[in-house]
Amino acid sequence: MFGETTELATFESVWERAEEIGSPHLPKEQGRILFEAGQNSNGIAVEIGSWLGRSTALIGCGVRNSGGRLYSIDHWNKIAGGIIESDLDIWERWNSMVEDWGLERFVVPLRGLSHEIAGGWDSKRKPIEFLFIDGFHGYLETSPLRFPELWKKAYGMTSWKIGRRKIPMEDYAPIFPRGVKLDYDAWANKVCVGGILIMHDINRPEHPGCTKVWKEEVIDSKYWTVLIDSDGFGMARRNY
Ligand SMILES: C[S@@+](CC[C@H](N)C(=O)[O-])C[C@H]1O[C@@H](n2cnc3c(N)ncnc32)[C@H](O)[C@@H]1O
16 A cells, blocks of 8 residues: 555555554554654654554654654563564564555664663664653563463463473563663653653553653653643653
8 A cells, every 4th residue: 555655644544554453552543643743753763662563553654754764662572582472473463564564664673672772772873753652561560471361362372482492371481670660761861852752551540650650750840841641642842
């Protein structure tokens, strides 16, 4: 549909296709804001948390319109030296989406833990004009990673692959730090002055960690001017 076209994509044409990409929760009105933020960013955009790529497609088409570039960060189930084997291969699905949409030249995957990737990011060469945070939704955790039974069933998660070994899901739980606080601390200060921060799933009772970071770090901060503070979506512009 889009391929290597030089025509600018409209939000409506992008959404018609993007809503077919499975997503935990990204409704049309939020999709529009992501697309427009990508389109207005005119340079480098970064998203933390891509899953199958609904937000990637929306921001990616926005940055393609403006000639910018999106860096998509996700571990895509490759965590702490292991890979989760699953019927739903989210890494494969995300890559096929990018290829089908003709976004390869505009979207770059960075596979790994967001705070580790932040360590190698060169802010001078790559000042971020738009940052979208939608990764792990707890505030800050270091406990062993275990998935709810519902997820294991829904996505057909069967085992961990570590080197050549296969280990049943229930017998392995990697320990590593993760959380919205970690993502915010590692990435928000890389947003340039005048740049945009969007945080997903704030102000929702089921995600207190996202709301806590939004309230502690953004609301009433001299560094940010809040533009949207709604149910599920926070947007702010960096002042200095
Ligand atoms: C809520 S989903 C993202 C949804 C996506 N933005 C969309 O439009 O559908 C969260 C994603 O964050 C990823 N993730 C969670 N913790 C992470 C971390 N510490 N580093 C990198 N990715 C992480 C998960 O693999 C998952 O794909």
